[in-house]
Amino acid sequence: MGLGSLFGRFFTGLFGKKKNLRLGIYGPPNAGKSSLANRISKDWLGEEISKVSHIPHETREVIVKEKITVKSKGKELTFNLVDTPGIATKIDYEDFIKFKMNAKEAKERAKEATKGVIDAIKWLDNMDCVLVVLDATINPYSQVNITIIGNLAARNIPVLIVANKIDLKKSDVKRIEAAFPQYPTIGISADKGTNLEAFYDELFKLVKQ
Amino acid sequence: MLTLQYIPHHEFSHLVLEDKLLIEGRLDPIEESELIKRTMSEINKNFSGIEIASIDYDLKKQELWDHIRKGIANLLLKRRSGLTIVGPASIVREIKKDPNKIELLTMEKKKKR
Numbered sequence: 263m264g265l266g267s268l269f270g271r272f273f274t275g276l277f278g279k280k281k282n283l284r285l286g287i288y289g290p291p292n293a294g295k296s297s298l299a300n301r302i303s304k305d306w307l308g309e310e311i312s313k314v315s316h317i318p319h320e321t322r323e324v325i326v327k328e329k330i331t332v333k334s335k336g337k338e339l340t341f342n343l344v345d346t347p348g349i350a351t352k353i354d355y356e357d358f359i360k361f362k363m364n365a366k367e368a369k370e371r372a373k374e375a376t377k378g379v380i381d382a383i384k385w386l387d388n389m390d391c392v393l394v395v396l397d398a399t400i401n402p403y404s405q406v407n408i409t410i411i412g413n414l415a416a417r418n419i420p421v422l423i424v425a426n427k428i429d430l431k432k433s434d435v436k437r438i439e440a441a442f443p444q445y446p447t448i449g450i451s452a453d454k455g456t457n458l459e460a461f462y463d464e465l466f467k468l469v470k471q
Numbered sequence: 472m473l474t475l476q477y478i479p480h481h482e483f484s485h486l487v488l489e490d491k492l493l494i495e496g497r498l499d500p501i502e503e504s505e506l507i508k509r510t511m512s513e514i515n516k517n518f519s520g521i522e523i524a525s526i527d528y529d530l531k532k533q534e535l536w537d538h539i540r541k542g543i544a545n546l547l548l549k550r551r552s553g554l555t556i557v558g559p560a561s562i563v564r565e566i567k568k569d570p571n572k573i574e575l576l577t578m579e580k581k582k583k584r
Contacts, residue, residue, distance in 0.1 A: 349507070351510070351521050352522065354519035373514075376514045380511050380512060383508050386504070405503075405522075405523050405524050408538050409507065412500025412543065413501060413504050415500070415539055415543055416499070416500050416542075416543050442536055443536055
Protein backbone atom coordinates (compact mmCIF):
# COMPACT_ATOMS: atom_id res chain seq x y z
CA MET A 263 0.00 0.00 0.00
CA GLY A 264 1.42 3.36 -0.96
CA LEU A 265 0.89 6.72 0.64
CA GLY A 266 -1.27 7.58 -2.39
CA SER A 267 -3.77 4.95 -1.38
CA LEU A 268 -3.93 6.33 2.17
CA PHE A 269 -4.38 9.91 0.93
CA GLY A 270 -6.99 8.74 -1.60
CA ARG A 271 -8.96 7.10 1.18
CA PHE A 272 -8.62 10.23 3.36
CA PHE A 273 -9.82 12.64 0.65
CA THR A 274 -12.66 10.35 -0.37
CA GLY A 275 -13.83 10.43 3.23
CA LEU A 276 -13.43 14.19 3.34
CA PHE A 277 -15.21 15.18 0.15
CA GLY A 278 -17.92 12.60 -0.18
CA LYS A 279 -18.68 8.94 -0.70
CA LYS A 280 -17.64 6.93 -3.70
CA LYS A 281 -20.45 5.95 -6.01
CA ASN A 282 -19.94 2.23 -5.78
CA LEU A 283 -19.05 1.07 -2.33
CA ARG A 284 -17.05 -2.15 -2.46
CA LEU A 285 -17.73 -4.62 0.35
CA GLY A 286 -15.15 -7.41 0.36
CA ILE A 287 -15.48 -10.82 1.94
CA TYR A 288 -12.12 -12.16 3.13
CA GLY A 289 -10.89 -15.04 5.25
CA PRO A 290 -9.11 -18.36 5.24
CA PRO A 291 -10.42 -21.24 3.07
CA ASN A 292 -13.59 -23.04 4.14
CA ALA A 293 -14.67 -20.39 6.65
CA GLY A 294 -17.95 -19.84 4.80
CA LYS A 295 -17.21 -16.72 2.74
CA SER A 296 -19.17 -17.87 -0.28
CA SER A 297 -22.01 -19.14 1.92
CA LEU A 298 -22.27 -15.63 3.37
CA ALA A 299 -22.04 -14.02 -0.10
CA ASN A 300 -24.82 -16.33 -1.28
CA ARG A 301 -26.91 -15.58 1.79
CA ILE A 302 -26.64 -11.81 1.27
CA SER A 303 -27.27 -12.07 -2.46
CA LYS A 304 -30.20 -14.44 -2.03
CA ASP A 305 -31.77 -12.30 0.70
CA TRP A 306 -31.67 -9.12 -1.41
CA LEU A 307 -31.44 -10.19 -5.06
CA GLY A 308 -33.07 -13.60 -4.87
CA GLU A 309 -30.10 -15.41 -6.44
CA GLU A 310 -26.88 -17.04 -5.33
CA ILE A 311 -23.54 -15.85 -6.67
CA SER A 312 -20.96 -18.48 -5.73
CA LYS A 313 -20.65 -22.24 -5.68
CA VAL A 314 -20.01 -23.70 -2.24
CA SER A 315 -18.42 -26.98 -1.26
CA HIS A 316 -16.77 -28.73 1.69
CA ILE A 317 -13.62 -29.05 -0.45
CA PRO A 318 -11.19 -26.18 0.27
CA HIS A 319 -10.59 -23.52 -2.40
CA GLU A 320 -13.97 -23.93 -4.10
CA THR A 321 -13.85 -20.19 -4.89
CA ARG A 322 -10.73 -19.67 -6.96
CA GLU A 323 -11.47 -16.35 -8.56
CA VAL A 324 -12.77 -13.04 -7.31
CA ILE A 325 -16.54 -12.78 -7.86
CA VAL A 326 -18.26 -9.38 -7.91
CA LYS A 327 -21.99 -8.91 -7.59
CA GLU A 328 -22.94 -5.33 -8.33
CA LYS A 329 -25.58 -3.14 -6.75
CA ILE A 330 -26.95 -5.13 -3.87
CA THR A 331 -29.37 -2.99 -1.85
CA VAL A 332 -29.95 -3.96 1.76
CA LYS A 333 -32.84 -2.45 3.70
CA SER A 334 -33.15 -2.45 7.47
CA LYS A 335 -35.25 -0.34 9.86
CA GLY A 336 -36.04 2.27 7.22
CA LYS A 337 -32.43 2.59 6.10
CA GLU A 338 -31.01 1.57 2.74
CA LEU A 339 -27.51 0.58 1.74
CA THR A 340 -26.22 -0.24 -1.76
CA PHE A 341 -22.87 -1.88 -2.42
CA ASN A 342 -20.91 -4.10 -4.77
CA LEU A 343 -20.23 -7.39 -3.03
CA VAL A 344 -16.81 -8.95 -3.68
CA ASP A 345 -16.42 -12.62 -2.76
CA THR A 346 -12.72 -13.54 -2.68
CA PRO A 347 -10.83 -16.85 -2.67
CA GLY A 348 -9.60 -18.03 0.73
CA ILE A 349 -6.14 -16.82 1.67
CA ALA A 350 -3.66 -19.55 2.59
CA THR A 351 0.12 -19.86 2.84
CA LYS A 352 0.25 -23.36 1.34
CA ILE A 353 -1.66 -25.33 -1.26
CA ASP A 354 -0.83 -28.97 -1.87
CA TYR A 355 -2.60 -30.73 -4.74
CA GLU A 356 -2.39 -33.99 -2.78
CA ASP A 357 -4.83 -32.54 -0.25
CA PHE A 358 -7.48 -32.46 -3.01
CA ILE A 359 -6.88 -36.08 -3.89
CA LYS A 360 -8.21 -36.92 -0.40
CA PHE A 361 -11.53 -35.52 -1.67
CA LYS A 362 -11.61 -38.17 -4.41
CA MET A 363 -10.33 -35.99 -7.22
CA ASN A 364 -8.04 -37.49 -9.80
CA ALA A 365 -4.45 -36.19 -10.02
CA LYS A 366 -5.16 -34.01 -13.06
CA GLU A 367 -8.19 -32.35 -11.48
CA ALA A 368 -6.31 -31.88 -8.19
CA LYS A 369 -3.33 -30.25 -9.91
CA GLU A 370 -5.60 -27.96 -11.91
CA ARG A 371 -7.49 -26.96 -8.77
CA ALA A 372 -4.23 -26.28 -6.91
CA LYS A 373 -2.97 -24.13 -9.79
CA GLU A 374 -6.19 -22.11 -9.88
CA ALA A 375 -6.20 -21.82 -6.08
CA THR A 376 -2.69 -20.29 -6.01
CA LYS A 377 -3.78 -17.70 -8.55
CA GLY A 378 -6.91 -17.07 -6.46
CA VAL A 379 -4.84 -16.29 -3.35
CA ILE A 380 -2.69 -13.83 -5.32
CA ASP A 381 -5.81 -12.13 -6.74
CA ALA A 382 -7.46 -11.91 -3.30
CA ILE A 383 -4.38 -10.13 -1.90
CA LYS A 384 -4.20 -7.79 -4.92
CA TRP A 385 -7.87 -6.85 -4.46
CA LEU A 386 -7.26 -5.64 -0.89
CA ASP A 387 -6.38 -2.21 -2.26
CA ASN A 388 -9.80 -1.90 -3.93
CA MET A 389 -11.96 -2.45 -0.86
CA ASP A 390 -13.92 0.17 1.06
CA CYS A 391 -15.03 -2.14 3.89
CA VAL A 392 -14.39 -5.79 4.57
CA LEU A 393 -16.17 -8.67 6.26
CA VAL A 394 -13.56 -11.07 7.61
CA VAL A 395 -15.25 -14.45 7.84
CA LEU A 396 -13.78 -16.90 10.35
CA ASP A 397 -14.91 -20.40 11.20
CA ALA A 398 -16.07 -20.10 14.82
CA THR A 399 -15.22 -23.74 15.50
CA ILE A 400 -11.51 -23.19 14.72
CA ASN A 401 -8.88 -21.48 16.86
CA PRO A 402 -8.48 -17.96 15.38
CA TYR A 403 -4.82 -17.70 16.44
CA SER A 404 -3.33 -18.34 13.01
CA GLN A 405 -0.75 -16.38 11.08
CA VAL A 406 -3.06 -16.14 8.06
CA ASN A 407 -5.69 -14.38 10.18
CA ILE A 408 -3.05 -12.03 11.59
CA THR A 409 -1.80 -11.25 8.09
CA ILE A 410 -5.30 -10.60 6.69
CA ILE A 411 -6.40 -8.35 9.57
CA GLY A 412 -2.98 -6.67 9.68
CA ASN A 413 -3.22 -5.79 6.00
CA LEU A 414 -6.70 -4.33 6.46
CA ALA A 415 -5.62 -2.35 9.52
CA ALA A 416 -2.55 -1.02 7.69
CA ARG A 417 -4.82 0.14 4.86
CA ASN A 418 -7.24 1.69 7.34
CA ILE A 419 -10.16 -0.32 5.93
CA PRO A 420 -13.16 -0.75 8.26
CA VAL A 421 -13.62 -4.39 9.29
CA LEU A 422 -16.46 -6.47 10.67
CA ILE A 423 -15.46 -9.92 11.86
CA VAL A 424 -18.06 -12.54 11.08
CA ALA A 425 -17.79 -15.63 13.28
CA ASN A 426 -19.53 -18.17 11.10
CA LYS A 427 -20.92 -21.65 11.81
CA ILE A 428 -22.41 -20.79 15.22
CA ASP A 429 -24.93 -23.57 14.63
CA LEU A 430 -22.13 -26.06 15.27
CA LYS A 431 -21.53 -27.33 18.80
CA LYS A 432 -17.80 -26.54 18.85
CA SER A 433 -18.28 -22.89 17.87
CA ASP A 434 -16.85 -20.26 20.20
CA VAL A 435 -17.58 -16.64 19.26
CA LYS A 436 -16.03 -15.30 22.49
CA ARG A 437 -12.65 -16.77 21.54
CA ILE A 438 -12.74 -14.74 18.31
CA GLU A 439 -13.89 -11.60 20.13
CA ALA A 440 -10.99 -12.01 22.57
CA ALA A 441 -8.48 -12.41 19.74
CA PHE A 442 -9.55 -9.23 17.93
CA PRO A 443 -10.93 -6.89 20.61
CA GLN A 444 -10.48 -3.82 18.38
CA TYR A 445 -13.07 -4.97 15.87
CA PRO A 446 -16.80 -5.67 16.17
CA THR A 447 -17.58 -9.37 15.92
CA ILE A 448 -20.92 -10.91 15.04
CA GLY A 449 -21.74 -14.60 15.28
CA ILE A 450 -23.89 -16.06 12.51
CA SER A 451 -24.63 -19.21 10.62
CA ALA A 452 -24.63 -18.31 6.94
CA ASP A 453 -25.76 -21.81 6.12
CA LYS A 454 -28.74 -21.87 8.48
CA GLY A 455 -29.46 -18.13 8.35
CA THR A 456 -28.99 -17.62 12.10
CA ASN A 457 -28.63 -14.11 13.60
CA LEU A 458 -28.75 -12.36 10.23
CA GLU A 459 -30.83 -9.44 11.44
CA ALA A 460 -28.08 -8.52 13.90
CA PHE A 461 -25.52 -9.06 11.13
CA TYR A 462 -27.24 -6.56 8.82
CA ASP A 463 -27.40 -4.04 11.70
CA GLU A 464 -23.63 -4.40 12.12
CA LEU A 465 -23.18 -4.06 8.36
CA PHE A 466 -24.87 -0.63 8.42
CA LYS A 467 -22.59 0.45 11.29
CA LEU A 468 -19.54 -0.80 9.36
CA VAL A 469 -20.34 1.18 6.25
CA LYS A 470 -20.93 4.36 8.27
CA GLN A 471 -17.34 4.26 9.61
CA MET B 472 17.98 -32.25 14.17
CA LEU B 473 16.50 -28.80 13.72
CA THR B 474 18.56 -26.26 11.86
CA LEU B 475 17.52 -22.70 11.17
CA GLN B 476 19.18 -20.46 8.65
CA TYR B 477 19.48 -16.91 9.93
CA ILE B 478 19.07 -14.02 7.53
CA PRO B 479 18.93 -10.30 8.27
CA HIS B 480 15.74 -8.50 7.30
CA HIS B 481 17.24 -6.53 4.42
CA GLU B 482 18.01 -9.78 2.59
CA PHE B 483 14.46 -11.10 2.91
CA SER B 484 13.27 -9.85 -0.47
CA HIS B 485 15.99 -11.85 -2.24
CA LEU B 486 15.65 -15.04 -0.25
CA VAL B 487 15.44 -18.43 -1.88
CA LEU B 488 13.23 -20.53 0.32
CA GLU B 489 14.88 -23.91 0.58
CA ASP B 490 15.17 -24.32 4.32
CA LYS B 491 13.76 -23.05 7.59
CA LEU B 492 14.63 -19.42 7.95
CA LEU B 493 14.84 -17.09 10.87
CA ILE B 494 14.45 -13.50 9.77
CA GLU B 495 15.89 -10.99 12.20
CA GLY B 496 13.44 -8.08 12.33
CA ARG B 497 9.86 -9.22 11.92
CA LEU B 498 8.04 -8.79 8.65
CA ASP B 499 5.16 -6.31 8.72
CA PRO B 500 1.68 -7.39 7.46
CA ILE B 501 2.26 -5.96 3.98
CA GLU B 502 5.58 -7.81 3.65
CA GLU B 503 3.91 -11.00 4.88
CA SER B 504 1.22 -10.74 2.20
CA GLU B 505 3.86 -9.95 -0.44
CA LEU B 506 5.76 -13.07 0.64
CA ILE B 507 2.57 -15.14 0.38
CA LYS B 508 1.89 -13.72 -3.10
CA ARG B 509 5.43 -14.46 -4.22
CA THR B 510 5.52 -17.99 -2.86
CA MET B 511 2.05 -18.77 -4.27
CA SER B 512 3.36 -18.02 -7.74
CA GLU B 513 6.24 -20.48 -7.13
CA ILE B 514 4.09 -23.44 -6.05
CA ASN B 515 4.78 -26.60 -8.02
CA LYS B 516 5.06 -30.36 -7.56
CA ASN B 517 7.96 -30.01 -5.14
CA PHE B 518 7.00 -26.80 -3.35
CA SER B 519 3.56 -26.47 -1.75
CA GLY B 520 3.96 -23.11 -0.05
CA ILE B 521 5.14 -21.92 3.34
CA GLU B 522 4.49 -21.86 7.05
CA ILE B 523 5.16 -18.52 8.69
CA ALA B 524 5.03 -16.97 12.15
CA SER B 525 6.08 -13.56 13.41
CA ILE B 526 6.72 -12.59 17.02
CA ASP B 527 7.80 -9.54 18.96
CA TYR B 528 10.42 -9.62 21.67
CA ASP B 529 8.64 -7.13 23.86
CA LEU B 530 5.11 -8.48 23.72
CA LYS B 531 4.43 -10.62 26.73
CA LYS B 532 0.71 -10.62 26.10
CA GLN B 533 0.67 -12.25 22.71
CA GLU B 534 -2.90 -11.53 21.66
CA LEU B 535 -3.56 -11.38 17.96
CA TRP B 536 -4.48 -7.74 18.06
CA ASP B 537 -1.21 -6.92 19.85
CA HIS B 538 0.67 -8.58 16.98
CA ILE B 539 -1.29 -6.64 14.40
CA ARG B 540 -0.94 -3.32 16.21
CA LYS B 541 2.78 -3.85 16.68
CA GLY B 542 3.21 -4.90 13.05
CA ILE B 543 1.55 -1.71 11.84
CA ALA B 544 3.57 0.44 14.25
CA ASN B 545 6.71 -1.20 12.89
CA LEU B 546 5.53 -0.53 9.36
CA LEU B 547 4.84 3.15 9.99
CA LEU B 548 7.95 3.78 12.07
CA LYS B 549 10.19 1.62 9.87
CA ARG B 550 11.09 -0.24 13.05
CA ARG B 551 12.04 -3.88 13.09
CA SER B 552 11.70 -5.46 16.50
CA GLY B 553 10.99 -9.18 16.73
CA LEU B 554 11.55 -11.97 14.28
CA THR B 555 9.79 -14.02 11.66
CA ILE B 556 10.19 -17.74 11.14
CA VAL B 557 9.37 -19.05 7.70
CA GLY B 558 9.88 -22.42 6.10
CA PRO B 559 8.67 -24.50 3.17
CA ALA B 560 5.46 -26.38 3.99
CA SER B 561 7.16 -29.60 2.86
CA ILE B 562 9.53 -29.32 5.83
CA VAL B 563 7.59 -27.27 8.37
CA ARG B 564 4.22 -28.84 9.11
CA GLU B 565 2.98 -26.23 11.53
CA ILE B 566 4.20 -23.32 13.61
CA LYS B 567 2.38 -22.92 16.92
CA LYS B 568 2.71 -19.89 19.11
CA ASP B 569 1.89 -19.25 22.72
CA PRO B 570 2.92 -16.32 24.93
CA ASN B 571 6.27 -17.83 25.87
CA LYS B 572 7.39 -20.08 23.07
CA ILE B 573 7.17 -20.96 19.41
CA GLU B 574 6.83 -24.61 18.44
CA LEU B 575 8.09 -25.56 15.03
CA LEU B 576 6.58 -28.88 14.02
CA THR B 577 8.56 -30.44 11.22
CA MET B 578 7.85 -33.34 8.91
CA GLU B 579 9.49 -36.59 9.94
CA LYS B 580 11.78 -37.99 7.33
CA LYS B 581 10.97 -41.55 6.33
CA LYS B 582 13.53 -44.00 7.64
CA LYS B 583 15.56 -45.79 5.02
CA ARG B 584 15.39 -49.54 5.24
